[in-house]
Amino acid sequence: MYMCGKYNMVLCLLLTIAGVSSxxxxxxxxxxxxxxxxxxxxxxxxxxxxxxxxxxxxxxxxxxxxxxxxxxxxxxxxxxxxxxxxxxxxxxxxxxxxxxxxxxxxxxxxxxxxxxxxxxxxxxxxxxxxxxxxxxxxxxxxxxxxxxxxxxxxxxxxxxxxxxxxxxxxxxxxxxDDSDEAASVCIWTYPVIVGVSFGTVGFFAMIALL
The missing domain is CATH 2.60.120.290 (Spermadhesin, CUB domain)
Incomplete structure (x- = not known):
């Protein structure tokens, strides 16, 4: 398991994205x-x-x-x-x-x-x-x-x-039977995680610039 600290947040987000790919x-x-x-x-x-x-x-x-x-x-x-x-x-x-x-x-x-x-x-x-x-x-x-x-x-x-x-x-x-892809199981789908990840990266980038 990867532990996320404040200095490697981007790395953890990228690993998260990679982990949900097929x-x-x-x-x-x-x-x-x-x-x-x-x-x-x-x-x-x-x-x-x-x-x-x-x-x-x-x-x-x-x-x-x-x-x-x-x-x-x-x-x-x-x-x-x-x-x-x-x-x-x-x-x-x-x-x-x-x-x-x-x-x-x-x-x-x-x-x-x-x-x-x-x-x-x-x-x-x-x-x-x-x-x-x-x-x-x-x-x-x-x-x-x-x-x-x-x-x-x-x-x-x-x-x-x-x-x-x-x-x-x-x-x-x-x-x-598609149960491993059901909406109730896959709340955090690939598009959602990508969107949240890039939004989080953008947020921290803005904080850094300010």
């Missing part, structure tokens, strides 16, 4: 074909259209919830963006609690998908022989604990627990 490191699927992404809090998994031509026909990535202190953990996936023409390829999920196992088309599904265990798998199957590839997607992957939420975690309305410091009120639906 936390989800971006990983690219072509870098993890037949590999594993360990999800400590949250990650984004992206496929950009300019990468597709270099893929093998099948690129599979294992997603693993990484928390040695919890036993009841899983990964939850939400779509941020989906543009996979059905004549170019398909996204296939395995190991998730859903009847929907494959996706293609346009527009992001509103539902989220939770793994059966601490591991789930995503495969992008590219159809060979297609001359032009425009496919892209962006997935939000969150480490969730569905046991008892401890003091460092936020309890979602659906009973899942997510990292309270990094993931609540960051603009991403990490819970899968």
């Amino acid at each position: 936390y989800a490191p971006i990983e690219y699927m072509n870098s993890y074909c037949n590999g594993t992404i360990n999800v400590a809090a949250a990650n984004r998994l992206k496929l950009d259209s300019n990468m597709v031509s270099g893929f093998s026909d099948n690129c599979q990535v294992q997603l693993k919830a990484a928390d040695v202190f919890k036993s009841s953990i899983a990964v939850r996936i939400s779509f941020l963006h989906l543009q996979v023409p059905c004549d170019e390829g398909i996204i296939v999920f395995s190991g998730f609690r859903t009847a929907f196992t494959s996706w293609c088309g346009y527009g992001s599904p509103s539902m989220s998908f939770k793994s059966l265990t601490d591991t789930g798998t995503i495969k992008f199957q590219k159809y060979s022989g297609v001359p032009v590839f425009t496919s892209s997607f962006d997935l939000l992957i969150t480490n969730v604990n569905y046991g008892f939420c401890d003091s460092t975690e936020f309890e979602c309305d659906n009973g899942d627990c997510i990292d309270n410091v990094l993931l609540t009120c960051d603009g991403n639906n990490n819970c899968g």
Whole structure:
């Protein structure tokens, strides 16, 4: 925890602003074909259209919830963006609690998908022989604990627990039900904090000039 004194007020305000920005490191699927992404809090998994031509026909990535202190953990996936023409390829999920196992088309599904265990798998199957590839997607992957939420975690309305410091009120639906972004939780939203911070800095600047 940072302690704010009168001489480092500006630094503390900047740290406060930085602390509420979205936390989800971006990983690219072509870098993890037949590999594993360990999800400590949250990650984004992206496929950009300019990468597709270099893929093998099948690129599979294992997603693993990484928390040695919890036993009841899983990964939850939400779509941020989906543009996979059905004549170019398909996204296939395995190991998730859903009847929907494959996706293609346009527009992001509103539902989220939770793994059966601490591991789930995503495969992008590219159809060979297609001359032009425009496919892209962006997935939000969150480490969730569905046991008892401890003091460092936020309890979602659906009973899942997510990292309270990094993931609540960051603009991403990490819970899968938007409860981590609810107005009652996010009283101090990013625009409000930025406005208050700059107003405070301006006030102290005026006092210094006077």
